[in-house]
Amino acid sequence: MTAPLLTVQDLGMTFPGANGAFRRHAGVRAVDGVSFDVRPGETLGLVGESGCGKSTTGRMLVRLLDPTAGRVGFHGRDITRIGQRELRPLRSKLQMIFQDPFASLNPRQTVQQIISAPLRAQGAAPKEIAAEVRDLIRLVGLAPEHLERYPHQFSGGQAQRIGIARALATRPELVVADEPVSALDVSIQAQIVGLMERLQRELGVAYVFIAHDLAVVRHISHRVAVMYLGRIVEIGDKREVYESPAHPYTKALLSAVPLPDPLAERRRERIVLLGDPPSPANPPSGCTFHPRCPKAQQICRTEAPLLRITSAGTARQAACHFPEA
C-alpha cells in the first residue's frame, strides 16, 4: 500500500464563543476528533448535512482555518502549526475549489490573471506562465480566446472550469473541492464531475470531495466518510458504505435520497428520521445521533461510541454501539 499523502489525526475546531456582559456563550465545537488518510490519486468523499462540519474540515486541510486540536500531516510532515513562510511552498501542492464559482473569482481580473495568480505567487517566469495558462485553459475544456474575458462573461459551469484551472495551475497533489457542483444545473454537474474525473486520471491528483449530494459523492469517490455533528460516524470504501451501511444515520441518509425512478421509489423501504439535525452549539450527550436514532438504547445517551471496524474482513469503520453490519 502506498504511503498516505494526507494524514488527519484527531482534528478539532472549536469556534470561540462571545463573552458578553450578561451572558457567556460557550464555544461551538464544529469539528471534533476527525481522523482519516488520503492516498495519492484517490478521491475521499466527505458527506453530511448542513452544520456537520464538512466544510470546516476541508478548510483546515488547506490551512484556511487553523485547527484548535489535532494535526494535519502532508507527506508525513505536520503542517498544522507551521508559519506562512514555510506554508507557501506547500500551497502549490494543496489547492482548493469552491462552491460558488463567481464569488471565488475576482470580477475585475481577466481569466488570464486569475489562472496565472498561483503561478506568479510561486515565482514562475512570465514566459513559462503564459504557455502554462494556455495549456491549463485547454485542459479544462475552454479555449485560449477565453483568457481575455472577465468572469461575468461566463456561465456557471464555465466559471467553475476556470476555478478548476486555477486550482490545478501549480500541479497540486491534493485538491479540496467544497461542494464544487451544487450551485450548477443538473445537466452541467455531470460535465464538471466528468472533468474532475478525467483530470484525476491524467494528472494523478487526489481529491477530498465535500458535498451533501450522496449520489454525486458515490459517483466520484473511492472512499467515503459520513459526518454528523462534527464527527465522522462512518468511513470506508464507497461500496461498503453505500451498499451495506453500518451506521443507522448513514442508512437513514441513503434511504432519504429520492431515486429518479417512480417504481423503485414506491417499493423502497424508507427510514424517515424525526426532527432536524441538532445544533453543534448544544450537542446531545453520548452519541450525538441518539435523539433521532431508531435504535437508540440507554448506553447511547451516556456514552459516545468510538469509530471502530464493525464487520470482519473490511476496513470500514463506524461509530455506533449497535451497528447494522
Next chain:
Amino acid sequence: MTLLEVKDLAVQFDTAEGVVRAVRGVDFTVEAGRTLGIVGESGSGKSVTSLAVMGLHRGAEVTGSVRFQGTELIGAPEETVRQLRGRRMAMVFQDALTSLHPYFTIGDQIAEAHQTHFGTGRKAALARAVEVLGDVGIPEPARRAGEYPHQFSGGMRQRAMIALALSCEPDLIIADEPTTALDVTVQAQVLELLMKIQQDRGLGIIMITHDLGVIARVADEVLVMYGGSAAEQAPAETLFSTPRHPYTRGLLDSLPRLDAADGDPLLAIPGSPPSLLAPPAGCAFHPRCGLYAAAPEAVRAACTGERPPLRLVAEDHRTACLLDSPSEGRITHQEVTA
C-alpha cells in the same frame, strides 16, 4: 375532477436588455388529488409558470388561458384573483425565511390569512392557526404559534409555510422548490407530509423542482420544461421508463444515481441552458442535442426552423421533438457550434 386547466400560457417581460420570453405556450391540467411535477433547470420557465397561474406576475405580459375551477383568471379583475389566491389555491415557496414576515409571530401570520378570507374573529383565527400547525406535525403548536420565524429551524419553518398554505383549506397547492433548501433527511419529512395531506384532503398539487428524484417520489404527471416551453409531458412512470425527448433522456443519463452500478459513466449534456433574451431559433435544445448533431443536413433544417410542437407519441405521452424515436439506449450529446 379538473381543478386547473392551463392553455397556451405565455409570459414575457420587458427588460433593459430586451424582451424576455420566459414562458412560450404551455398547456397542462391538474386534477384533484393528483400531483403535477414541473421539472426544469434555471431559466426553463417553471417558476414563472406558477407565478402566472397565481396571478403574481408583476409587470409581465401574460397571455393564454388559466381556468381554475371553471373561472378564467387571465384578464379577470384583480379582486377575483385575490379572492381565490390563498383561499382556493395557495403557494409554498422555497425560502421560508424570506417568505414569512420576521416581525410577526407564526401564529399571527397564519391567523391573518384566515381572517382575511373568512372574516373570522382574531381569537378563532388564532385557534385555527394552532390547529393547522398541529396538523403539519409541529410539536407544542400552541406555544410555537407565539414564536417568530427565526426561532424555527429550517424544516419547521417549511412546515409552518405549509400550515399557512393549508389554513384556508385550499383545493390546489403550488409548491415551488419547497425542499431545495432543506437537508435530505428533512426533505424526506416534508415530502411525506405533503403526500399525507394530499391523501387526507384530496388536494391537487403542482410540485416545481429541478430534482428528478423528488419528481419521481411525488408526481403523478410530469411536465419537463426547457427554454420556456414544454419539452415532454407524460405520466411519471412513463416518463422515467421510456423518456422520448433527447433533453429528458440526456438529463436522466447525466444524473449520478445512488442505485447505479459503480463505474457507470455520466453522459453529460454539453453547453448550457439557453438565454431567454436570445433563444436559439427553432427547437431551443438543438445546439446541445445529440440527435440533431447526428441528423442529415436536410432534417436539421426543420429543427432550426419552427419551434417543434408537442405531439402525441403514446397514450398521454407528448414530446416536442421532430427527431425522436422510441429507441433504446443512451444518446451521446455533442455541442454543435454554429
